[in-house]
Amino acid sequence: MKIVHIHHHYWPVVGGLENVVKALAEEQVKLGHEVHVITSTYGAEDRPRKEVINGVHVHRIKATRLMGYPDLTYPLEHPDVLKDADVVHGHSQNSLFTMKILEHAKKQGVKTAIHFMAVDALNDHPNLVVKLLGSKYSSTMTRRAIKEFDIYMARSLRDKELLMNRYGVRYVHYVPDGVNDELLNMEYLGDWFRKSRNITSDYVLYIGRLHPLKGINYLIRAMKIVSNEIKDSSLIIIGPGDQRPYIDLANRLGIRDKVLFLGYVNDREKIGALDASTALVLPSICNYVEVYSMVISEAWARQKPVIATAVGGIPYRVKNMENGILVPPKDTKALATAIITLLTNKELARKLGARGRENVNSWNQIAKEVLKLYEK
Template sequence: MRIVHVVHSYWPAAGGIENVVKALAEGMASRGHEVHVVTGAYGGRPREEVVNEVHVHRVRSIRLGFPDLTYPLYVPRELLRSADIVHGHSQNSLFTVKILEEAKGLGAKTALHFMAVDSLRDHPNPLVRLIGPLYGRRNVKVALKASDLRLVKSHRDAEVLRARYGVETVYVPDGVDEGLLTMPNMAEKFRERFGVHGPFVVYVGRLHRLKGVDVLIRAMAVVRREEPELKAVVVGPGNQGSYLTLAERLGVRDRVLFTGYVDEEAKVGAIDASLALVLPSVSDYAEAFSLAITEAWARGKPVIASAIGEVPYRVKNMVNGILVPPKDLRTLAEAILAIAHDRGLRDKLTKGARPDAPTWDEVIDLLLTLYSSTQLRA
């Protein structure tokens, strides 16, 4: 089968959607399928290359500030026309919707993963809050016309598409790496490598304002008053400058450790050594499906998370984690302290922290079946 994935940015860019498409593309290629990724020409990589058996096509594009506002200046029409399936990722992406529209017009079968549908109303940027909902609704309508197979990874998105657009979807979540389920405990290796020897909570993800890392830092200033030895470890890529300045100003620079981008072993070690994963995101848009939650539960760790996006559908308060209101640093601090101080609560939540996602192999099995479905017609 010739499979084309469409996403506005791809490896070596690091992020949730990039990691997902990479896992799907490489997993499908490893089964003998001819897999292509059409993406924007960013990151200094060659326009055409083969990476782990995946044919990557980086097309000329312009980007208007936000990754989702990437627009393709070239469309590989012959590739799209010859594809057995063109699978786009995120209707919020102008790049993806435009390429998918072209594919549909060329007679290709199309699939689209809808993500964070109509989710810009709570964005921290007032201009995005004003214009974003109009942009979002426009893209949803265009994407619905351009897609034969409508997929979601979020029960929230399934509900929104059903209630507001009268559309039924197929639930295909992101997967969990089987290695996460079998890898030995890496806590001591992480502690030795980074010199972290006391208790800490961990954040795993990009350093982005929508992810609420600043909220976590502010919460740690409250935590320090009661538990001065407790730290927060922040794992992930991005510009640390403003966060380091904030931590310095609040007097918690020594209580917040930034590791930057790390390899898989170090990331798993950080989760293993932590008391809990903290996910303080501030907008529905940021959490269509959290891979970090999947990873934490795969390692048997509870989650403290903002009740936004898909999170409340997965995190059950006081069962497998603690839900807190977004941007509420004091409630977040109280949750962190509760996890640190109450061994009984920690044991209860740890017991409830079990993987809720299929493996990537299972996700790929389902997608390949859906791609071949006789009901999927261009």
């Protein structure tokens, strides 16, 4: 089968959806299929326009970007690879790039699939302009995708529910993200991580972008409460972004020695950090930034519980006191209480993490499921 994936970014651009497209495409190559990716040159200006990466044929085309928003990337050309494809699989109806390429493929009579994400997720965005204009754009693109394309997939149960109940779509296939087999099978790396970073205290872990909507300031404030209760405790923060406002906050609260910023780390160190942690904490404050949250799957793959706010797709996956703990967004005291609960009850943390692992799929399983949908 000849499969073409579409998204406005691809490797070397690193991000949640970028990683998903790369993992799915490469897994389909392993299953014996001819796989192509159409993407823009944004973020990869130093790479060839055409190249093969781990068996995936990458086509980078000229595009323009409106107002600097990645989702408003507009393609300026269409590769010939679309003509004889068996299926063209677009990722995110919010991506103008994805939608325009899919529409072009549809006009040529090619079977099209759209992977929905962040359906109506801007309705609680704190920026009023983004909330109003972004929500209108998002709902328009969702309706357009429903009208135009052949196969509907949703990355989260939240999106599937909205598509069926709000937009009246009868058949939406829930196809979540998977994890690499390496993450499921790699040996325990917690001791190695602690030794390499000279860490002796119990800690909770944040992994993700350093962005205001991720609620990191609430997490740091919660750690002030935690440190008053448990002296030998700390917070480790992994991810790209500007650390300065959060370092300043930790200094003002007098807990700078309790918060360790590691920035971007490689996969081995991330796994080690998860292994040595008590729990993963996701304190996000709005729906838009938590569509599926791949890092939840990564934590569960290493049998770690998740403490998270009830936003976006999180409450569809994290079940309170079953595989993690749910707290309201922006609630510093509730967040601190949840952290203290798991730091002081390691047996509960172990049980919640073990139950979480039962909800994790490998990329091999996901790729096979997607191929069945193509063939239907």
